[in-house]
Amino acid sequence: MTERTVEGTAGRRRGKRPTMLDVARTAGVALRTVSRVVNDDPTVGQDLVKRVRAAIVTLDYEPDERAQQLRRGVSGTIGAAVRNLADAHPVLSAIDQAARKAKLTVLAMSTEDEEQREREAVMSMCRKRVDGIIIEPISANHQYLAPEIEAGMPVVAFDRPTGGVPADAVLSDNAAGIGTAFRHLVQHGHNRIAYIGDHERIFTGRERAASFRACVTANGGPLEGMVHAGAVEPARIASALTTAFDGPTPATALITGNVATTVEVLRYLGADAGRIAIVAFDDFLLADLLRPALTVIAQNSATIGRTAIELLLARAADPTRPVQSVTVPVELIPRGSGELRP
Amino acid sequence: MTERTVEGTAGRRRGKRPTMLDVARTAGVALRTVSRVVNDDPTVGQDLVKRVRAAIVTLDYEPDERAQQLRRGVSGTIGAAVRNLADAHPVLSAIDQAARKAKLTVLAMSTEDEEQREREAVMSMCRKRVDGIIIEPISANHQYLAPEIEAGMPVVAFDRPTGGVPADAVLSDNAAGIGTAFRHLVQHGHNRIAYIGDHERIFTGRERAASFRACVTANGGPLEGMVHAGAVEPARIASALTTAFDGPTPATALITGNVATTVEVLRYLGADAGRIAIVAFDDFLLADLLRPALTVIAQNSATIGRTAIELLLARAADPTRPVQSVTVPVELIPRGSGELRP
C-alpha cells in the first residue's frame, strides 16, 4: 500500500518525517547529542551544536511531542471540557491565555450540554494523559472521575461544582449577583419583580432562584407568580411572562437568570421590551446595542479562567492540598434597561 | 523527590497510572494478550478475555493514547487554528462535529489575529503530529508551512486562502454576497449605497471591496466617497460614515463588510441606525434582536466546517490529488434593516 519512493540522498521522504536519528546521521554525531542540542544542554561543544543545528534545518526536523511526552511523563497540555464551542466563550479564552503563560497547551472539547458527551470528552482527555482537566460540568454526578482524581489527575470545575467527587471549583457569586440586581430594581422604584431562569436541577439555576426568593421575602413582597425556573424553551418563557406581567397585580421588572433565557425573553417581548425594566444575569456581546441597552450582571470571565488555571497548577504542585472553592465577584453594568421606572 | 508509597497489593499507586504490564501481571497473562483484548482481537479465548477485562476494571486501566499514537503512527487528532476562541465561532463548532463523526479529535488553538501566534500554534500542532491542520489564515505568507506540506501534512484553509503555499481552501462566495446585498438595496429604491469594510490587505476585505466597486460601476453610480476599506477602529468608521452620509449627495444605504465593522457602525449610529438601510456581511447571534433587526448576508458555517473536514480527509487519503478550492454560497436574510426605503 505505502508507496516507497527511491531516495538518493538523505533527503526528506514523503509522509515520513525525519527523526533525531536522521539528524544524528546527517550531522555525523550520536543520537544523544542531537537530543542535547535540541534541549539546550550546555555540555555540547560549539562546533557540534552548529553541525547539529545545520542538519536540523536541512532536514526540517521537528521533535515529536508525543515521544517527548511519553518519555518525560508530562504532556504539557490541559483539557478544557466546556459546554459549547460554537457560542462566545470568554472563559475558555481566558483559560487559553493563562495556560499559554504557563507554557501549557489547552485541548478544548465541547460537551454540547450532554452528560454523555461530557464523559466521553473527559475520558478522552484522560487517555491523552493531559496534565489537568478544567470542566464546566453538565453532569450532576462525576463518579466516573473518581479513579482519575485518585490517580492524581488535577480537576477544576468552573461555573458549577462537580458532584460526588472532591474537586476544586471556581464559581461566580450568584447570590450576590441576584441580590445586586434586585436591589438595583428596587432602587429604581420597582416592588413587583419577576424572575425567569434555568431549571433548578442545574446548579446555577438553583442558586439564582433561591437567592431571588430570599430577596423577595426579605423585601416583604409576594412570591407567587414571580419565580419561574425551568427549561429554556419559548413556550415556557412565554407562559412565564404572561403569568408575571398580565395578572391582576403585574410585575413591573424582570430578572433573567442566564443568557439563553434573556434572549428568549427579548425575542418574545419584541418591541415591548422597552416597557419593562430588565436586569439580565450574564453579559454578552452586543447587549449594549439593544434598545434599550441591556443592564446586566456581568461575570468576570477573565478572573474565572485565570483562577481555574491557578487552582489547577496549585493542585498539580501539591496533590494533597485541601479542596478549594473560589467565588468570583460579579458586577452590575447599568445600560438602560435596568434603570427604567415602573 | 517522588514520594514512594509502600504497596501491599497490586493496587493503584498515587500519580502512577497502571500500564498494560500491570494489567497483564494482575490477570496472569502476557502483555501482548492485554493489548489484544484492548483492541478486540478475536483470537483470544473467552476466559482470558474475562480475566483481562476484570483486571482492567480493578486497576482502572486506561490506555495511554500517546503511546498508541507513537506506535500506530497516526494521532487521530486534527488541529484547528482559528482567529479567536473567545467570540462565537460556528465554523469551529461545525468542524468539531464533523471531526467527531470521523472519529477525530479537534485541537483548537487561537491565533488571536496575530501572525506570530498563528505560526506558533500551527508549528505546535505539527510537533504534536496531528493528522491534519485546518487554518483560518491570518498571515498572508505561509512559507513556513511548506516543509510540513512537503512532508505530507494535509492543510486546509477556510475563510481566506493560504499564501505562497499550495493548500486546499473553502471560501465563502464573497462576490455573490456583495452582489446580492447590492441588488437587494437597489430593489428597495436605493441608488446611493456606501460600503464600509475591512482593510484590503486582508483577503476578504479585498474581495468584498472589489465586488462592491464592480456593483457600483455596473449600476452606473458614482464611486467617490462610497467605498471605505481599512482598519476596523471607531475613528475610521466614524469618518467613513460622515463622508458617506453627510456630504452634498449623501448615501441612503450601507453595506458593512464584516461583523466587527457592523458592530462599530451600529455603535456609532446609535438611535440613527433606523434611518438608513443596512445590509451586513456575516450573520451573528442576536442580529434579529436589534431594532431594526439586521438584514445580513449569512455565511453557511455548517457547510464550511463540514467541507473543510471533507477536504482534509480527502487529502489525507490521497496526498497527490490536485489542490482544490471550494466556494460556499451565502444567503441574504432579510430582517428589516435592509428593507428600509430611502
Added chain:
DNA sequence: GCACCTTGCGATAACGTTATCCCGAGAATA
C-alpha cells in the same frame, strides 16, 4: 500414526524521545 494446518498465546522488536551510565581525552596535581 504422522504430516499439516489452524488456534491461542507469549517473547520480542519497534515507534521517537530522554536519562543513566560509562568511557576517552585532556588538564591539573603530586
Added chain:
DNA sequence: TATTCTCGGGATAACGTTATCGCAAGGTGC
C-alpha cells in the same frame, strides 16, 4: 611521569503501546 579530575560525548535502557514472529497444543487429512 603517573594519577586524579573534569568535560564532552556515545551506548543503551527506558516510557507504554502495537506488530511481527514463533511456538506449543489440538484437530484433520492420508
